[in-house]
Amino acid sequence: xxxxxxxxxxxxxxxxxxxxxxxxxxxxxxxxxxxxxxxxxxxxxxxxxxxxxxxxxxxxxxxxxxxxxxxxxxxxxxxxxxxxxxxxxxxxxxxxxxxxxxxxxxxxxxxxxxxxxxxxxxxxxxxxxxxxxxxxxxxxxxxxxxxxxxxxxxxxxxxxxxxxxxxxxxxxxxxxxxxxxxxxxxxxxxxxxxxxxxxxxxxxxxxxxxxxxxxxxxxxxxxxxxxxxxxxxxxxxxxxxxxxxxxxxxxxxxxxxxxxxxxxxxxxxxxxxxxxxxxxxxxxxxxxxxxxxxxxxxxxxxxxxxxxxxxxxxxxxxxxxxxxxxxxxxxxxxxxxxxxxxxxxxxxxxxxxxxxxx
Amino acid sequence: xxxxxxxxxxxxxxxxxxxxxxxxxxxxxxxxxxxxxxxxxxxxxxxxxxxxxxxxxxxxxxxxxxxxxxxxxxxxxxxxxxxxxxxxxxxxxxxxxxxxxxxxxxxxxxxxxxxxxxxxxxxxxxxxxxxxxxxxxxxxxxxxxxxxxxxxxxxxxxxxxxxxxxxxxxxxxxxxxxxxxxxxxxxxxxxxxxxxxxxxxxxxxxxxxxxxxxxxxxxxxxxxxxxxxxxxxxxxxxxxxxxxxxxxxxxxxxxxxxxxxxxxxxxxxxxxxxxxxxxxxxxxxxxxxxxxxxxxxxxxxxxxxxxxxxxxxxxxxxxxxxxxxxxxxxxxxxxxxxxxxxxxxxxxxxxxxxxxxxxxxxxxxxxxxxxxxxxx
Numbered sequence: 001x002x003x004x005x006x007x008x009x010x011x012x013x014x015x016x017x018x019x020x021x022x023x024x025x026x027x028x029x030x031x032x033x034x035x036x037x038x039x040x041x042x043x044x045x046x047x048x049x050x051x052x053x054x055x056x057x058x059x060x061x062x063x064x065x066x067x068x069x070x071x072x073x074x075x076x077x078x079x080x081x082x083x084x085x086x087x088x089x090x091x092x093x094x095x096x097x098x099x100x101x102x103x104x105x106x107x108x109x110x111x112x113x114x115x116x117x118x119x120x121x122x123x124x125x126x127x128x129x130x131x132x133x134x135x136x137x138x139x140x141x142x143x144x145x146x147x148x149x150x151x152x153x154x155x156x157x158x159x160x161x162x163x164x165x166x167x168x169x170x171x172x173x174x175x176x177x178x179x180x181x182x183x184x185x186x187x188x189x190x191x192x193x194x195x196x197x198x199x200x201x202x203x204x205x206x207x208x209x210x211x212x213x214x215x216x217x218x219x220x221x222x223x224x225x226x227x228x229x230x231x232x233x234x235x236x237x238x239x240x241x242x243x244x245x246x247x248x249x250x251x252x253x254x255x256x257x258x259x260x261x262x263x264x265x266x267x268x269x270x271x272x273x274x275x276x277x278x279x280x281x282x283x284x285x286x287x288x289x290x291x292x293x294x295x296x297x298x299x300x301x302x303x304x305x306x307x308x309x310x311x312x313x314x315x316x317x318x319x320x321x322x323x324x325x326x327x328x329x330x331x332x333x334x335x336x337x338x339x340x341x342x343x344x345x346x347x348x349x350x351x352x353x354x355x356x357x358x
Numbered sequence: 359x360x361x362x363x364x365x366x367x368x369x370x371x372x373x374x375x376x377x378x379x380x381x382x383x384x385x386x387x388x389x390x391x392x393x394x395x396x397x398x399x400x401x402x403x404x405x406x407x408x409x410x411x412x413x414x415x416x417x418x419x420x421x422x423x424x425x426x427x428x429x430x431x432x433x434x435x436x437x438x439x440x441x442x443x444x445x446x447x448x449x450x451x452x453x454x455x456x457x458x459x460x461x462x463x464x465x466x467x468x469x470x471x472x473x474x475x476x477x478x479x480x481x482x483x484x485x486x487x488x489x490x491x492x493x494x495x496x497x498x499x500x501x502x503x504x505x506x507x508x509x510x511x512x513x514x515x516x517x518x519x520x521x522x523x524x525x526x527x528x529x530x531x532x533x534x535x536x537x538x539x540x541x542x543x544x545x546x547x548x549x550x551x552x553x554x555x556x557x558x559x560x561x562x563x564x565x566x567x568x569x570x571x572x573x574x575x576x577x578x579x580x581x582x583x584x585x586x587x588x589x590x591x592x593x594x595x596x597x598x599x600x601x602x603x604x605x606x607x608x609x610x611x612x613x614x615x616x617x618x619x620x621x622x623x624x625x626x627x628x629x630x631x632x633x634x635x636x637x638x639x640x641x642x643x644x645x646x647x648x649x650x651x652x653x654x655x656x657x658x659x660x661x662x663x664x665x666x667x668x669x670x671x672x673x674x675x676x677x678x679x680x681x682x683x684x685x686x687x688x689x690x691x692x693x694x695x696x697x698x699x700x701x702x703x704x705x706x707x708x709x710x711x712x713x714x715x716x717x718x719x720x721x722x723x724x725x726x727x728x729x730x731x732x733x734x
Contacts, residue, residue, distance in 0.1 A: 339367075340402050341372070342402045342404055344400065344715035347694075
């Protein structure tokens with residue numbers, strides 16, 4: 001019996017532990033975290049994994065721990081998006097960007113990636129060709145080489161057209177130490193552009209929602225933006241790309257890891273009108289919606305305005321905004337001052353994103 | 359954005375806030391009936407903009423919360439059948455039954471689908487003629503027209519492989535039940551704007567007369583709520599009863615006659631169990647005789663033993679007797695991942711709204727202690 005409900009033995013609905021995997025386990029929200037904390041972390045316990053960063057920073061044998069050289073960032077990510085092709089991108093672009101971005105936000109310079117393809121019998125070769133072509137372009141944009149790979153084919157119905165897993169490595173320059181555990185009271189939280197674009201673009205295609213403007217995914221490489229930011233401001237405490245689970249997920253992780261409070265200002269959140277409208281229609285919180293070409297940065301207050309100006313000069317950061325501050329209390333919580341001045345908690349997404357009834 | 363940003367304007371909110379303070383001379387207790395309004399109140403922190411004399415009580419207007427356990431269990435049993443495609447609005451998938459939820463049924467192989475419109479189910483029914491498509495017709499008067507339309511079209515098109523599991527509830531009988539309760543504390547109501555959009559205001563006039571209570575038909579944006587609260591307090595302070603319509607941009611006194619005709623064609627009123635509250639006479643819809651062939655309960659007779667979580671005080675919550683944080687299990691054993699009762703499931707449920715948006719008001723789960731007054 002899970003420890004959290006051990007105190008109430010009368011409870012007949014211990015939904016806490018599903019006996020089978022449900023979709024919410026993959027949402028990037030609290031169910032995903034439960035799975036990581038209760039299953040994966042205990043199984044593979046080690047200091048690197050336990051940091052729960054977007055990437056692992058490791059050192060190969062032969063280099064002294066404190067030498068500052070030979071540090072490698074390593075990450076992996078699986079892509080199962082449906083539809084394969086969507087406004088603003090496709091699964092191939094996403095698979096490259098997802099992995100290089102995870103490396104970049106660790107302060108690493110991405111260098112090599114691998115790709116493993118799980119193909120469903122019957123997939124059009126032409127579709128695969130389009131995916132590979134867009135991966136080629138994404139690699140070039142991100143400055144990485146795809147140096148190894150694998151292909152498996154499964155019977156029709158055993159997968160959904162194409163699943164792609166990419167892994168990547170990059171070098172971490174000496175002296176760089178970005179971490180979600182670094183945030184300190186007083187720091188500012190910056191987001192590099194409009195939030196929720198990717199998730200809403202995908203959802204509007206899936207649900208057949210139409211808007212006056214075409215909603216496009218924001219999938220993009222963050223490698224160059226990160227380089228420019230770190231060149232301009234060595235004091236950046238933390239960078240993250242808020243993919244599944246959205247900005248709310250990232251900031252909740254940050255609040256927990258740094259033992260601080262994050263306080264957002266709703267009026268400062270950059271959200272496209274169409275994304276806002278779609279969220280209203282579907283009953284979703286834009287802070288929970290996935291992004292694929294955005295980052296969240298935590299910086300000391302004295303550097304915030306300067307860094308913001310630098311980001312806004314970059315094509316990937318034109319709509320960057322300061323969205324909140326790090327405070328001491330209430331620890332481990334993200335709160336937000338609402339449009340009309342009230343205050344609320346911004347929780348992590350709890351299961352799958354569910355549209356509300358009315 | 360039109361009809362959004364205008365109703366979230368901070369300057370206008372300040373004006374209402376000041377106006378409310380100006381006219382409030384003593385304590386008043388106001389209930390917002392609808393879960394959508396609870397969601398807005400907690401999401402925008404409206405309660406803390408009000409003077410301490412004003413207490414808001416969150417009413418039973420969350421359809422997910424009040425759907426009785428036996429119907430959830432029936433839904434789980436029907437959804438698990440191999441020939442069934444079970445369709446539901448998203449919120450219902452996580453409501454705990456006696457054993458498991460619809461997500462668990464799906465994980466175990468059941469064909470459970472989220473739809474945005476009940477009419478999508480008719481498409482499935484045409485697409486899969488050898489399966490039975492069952493729609494979980496949940497909600498208040500607001501969702502009734504669309505649900506009725508699905509059944510009406512199914513009959514017109516002779517779609518025999520379509521059925522609905524009906525759990526429709528009605529607002530006015532629930533308000534009567536609250537007002538009849540000996541320990542009622544509610545002095546004024548914010549009426550559910552979208553329910554009135556369909557049904558009109560007449561029934562509320564009768565309620566206001568009978569119980570001598572002010573009712574303000576109210577919308578769902580922050581400024582709607584603030585204005586609705588302002589109008590309620592003004593009526594209370596001036597000793598007036600009756601119905602005022604804050605939501606006139608949407609609600610007409612007579613409601614929507616076309617919707618009302620469709621509802622009357624497909625549904626008739628009947629007694630209904632409310633989760634956490636009990637049976638309320640005439641408080642729900644069931645299919646009329648002409649449409650009863652589409653009743654999933656008739657098509658899949660199921661004998662069930664249901665058992666409610668002993669720890670859940672949802673009855674007290676839904677009747678406004680207790681606030682979520684007065685429940686000993688709130689944010690401890692009962693969280694959105696481990697709901698002991700339905701109010702913790704839907705984002706419109708009072709408990710989930712408090713958990714998701716209001717936890718900074720008190721010690722949160724784990725061991726976090728928060729200084730009281732930090733956000734004042």
